[in-house]
Amino acid sequence: MTWQAEIDGGRCIASGMCAGIAPDLFALDAEHARPLADEVPEEERVLDAADSCPAAAITVRDGATTVGPRP
Amino acid sequence: MTTAETTVQSEAIAYPFNSSEGLGLSQAYQEARNRPGLVRVRMAYGEPAWLVTRYAEARLVLGDRRFSRAAALHRDEPRQGEGRRNSGILTMDPPEHTRLRTLVAKAFTVHQVEKLRPSVRQLTHELLDGLEAAGPPADLVDRYALPIPVGVICRLLGVPEEDRPKFRAWSDAALSTSSLSAEEFDRNRDELRAYMAGLIEIHRAAPQDDLMTSLIEARDAGDRLSELELVDLCVGILVAGHETTATQIPNFVLTLLDHPGELRRLREEPALLNGAVEELLRFVPLGKGASQPRYATEDIEVGGQLVRAGEPVLVAVGSANRDALRFDEPGKLNVARPATQHLGFGHGVHHCLGAPLARLELQEALGALITRFPGLCLTGDVVWKDQMLVRGPRVMPVGW
Numbered sequence: 001m002t003w004q005a006e007i008d009g010g011r012c013i014a015s016g017m018c019a020g021i022a023p024d025l026f027a028l029d030a031e032h033a034r035p036l037a038d039e040v041p042e043e044e045r046v047l048d049a050a051d052s053c054p055a056a057a058i059t060v061r062d063g064a065t066t067v068g069p070r071p
Numbered sequence: 072m073t074t075a076e077t078t079v080q081s082e083a084i085a086y087p088f089n090s091s092e093g094l095g096l097s098q099a100y101q102e103a104r105n106r107p108g109l110v111r112v113r114m115a116y117g118e119p120a121w122l123v124t125r126y127a128e129a130r131l132v133l134g135d136r137r138f139s140r141a142a143a144l145h146r147d148e149p150r151q152g153e154g155r156r157n158s159g160i161l162t163m164d165p166p167e168h169t170r171l172r173t174l175v176a177k178a179f180t181v182h183q184v185e186k187l188r189p190s191v192r193q194l195t196h197e198l199l200d201g202l203e204a205a206g207p208p209a210d211l212v213d214r215y216a217l218p219i220p221v222g223v224i225c226r227l228l229g230v231p232e233e234d235r236p237k238f239r240a241w242s243d244a245a246l247s248t249s250s251l252s253a254e255e256f257d258r259n260r261d262e263l264r265a266y267m268a269g270l271i272e273i274h275r276a277a278p279q280d281d282l283m284t285s286l287i288e289a290r291d292a293g294d295r296l297s298e299l300e301l302v303d304l305c306v307g308i309l310v311a312g313h314e315t316t317a318t319q320i321p322n323f324v325l326t327l328l329d330h331p332g333e334l335r336r337l338r339e340e341p342a343l344l345n346g347a348v349e350e351l352l353r354f355v356p357l358g359k360g361a362s363q364p365r366y367a368t369e370d371i372e373v374g375g376q377l378v379r380a381g382e383p384v385l386v387a388v389g390s391a392n393r394d395a396l397r398f399d400e401p402g403k404l405n406v407a408r409p410a411t412q413h414l415g416f417g418h419g420v421h422h423c424l425g426a427p428l429a430r431l432e433l434q435e436a437l438g439a440l441i442t443r444f445p446g447l448c449l450t451g452d453v454v455w456k457d458q459m460l461v462r463g464p465r466v467m468p469v470g471w
Contacts, residue, residue: 016134017422021165052173054181055180069180
């Protein structure tokens, strides 16, 4: 099963947090970070990355439901 | 291509380069940036290290998982003071680091922190009212720069503000470099831990609406961190939550007074304020030198230098922030500089947790001060902090 991860380029401050937490899922190889694929595994690390982003720029969705960042 | 075999210096050079007095960036950094490879340096304590001075390599070392902070715990880490800084979250790697970081990250996101802006703004105005009522001259550090971040972090974390004299002394010692012996350093850390453990017990008995209470909840209900981790996390947030911002407020004021054209421009165009804070974060090298070395976990080439597995690398962000390969006219302060991704808050998983809060405090503190006092000036000699990881005025007499 997979989720969908999105990064808002307008919010991203390129802190390098997500690529540090999950380098196999996120990359910071340009001005802003990006998910390496649209679909991400349903793993705690994905939610951790969304929770830890200082700009709250990562949104993780399970279909129509937003699962990250956690409230 | 240059490798360790061909470019290694005959002898490691003494580090840090910057002087404690003033905010200048040592000329040695520019020379290092212009040379291929890395510089071999030796600090007062610990093993020799590689020094990164350019932007691209700084981002690589701080952002790449092949460089470890946790490895430093088992090594004779390069450092300025004798005392070993087992600084909890700062000596952890993912996934352990992520476990602790996620517990506190939410309190410090841009969105969350923005809610504090009205109360920070009110605090700056109250402090300026007090200064005005007392009349010049005044010590900008004690009367303005310290009370703002101390007031904010105390309320957010749940620490009584009237304890400021107590934790200021401990916090000073925690960031001191060489005036303390290892024993004194440890004793100081134990006192600060005991103080925080006491506050945690009070919060446990009577939960409040603050970050300490939510961390206690994460420990007691969720078992997500140990008691010592809880104590050290609160200590870290208290110390890191005020010292750096309290130091950068007078640093930024001094830098602007030193660049009257830029200060005038900022006063004429207040919309430049947030960008000006970013430019000051880039321009002002807060640290006396790089600290928190990263250890390579495998052989990696960094800027034309082969770093062997197990070797430590220091990253000079103050130098990376003046890299001409990344920034136009890097040595020039330009309050209207287009958005830059400076490394003033670091990079990667250890990117400053409190960055959004620090930004907000710096914006409010600087904006209110230069608006209220158009004639702001120095009225005496600045007394500089000595033997501290961060550089800045200890006392800064100002008039208006």
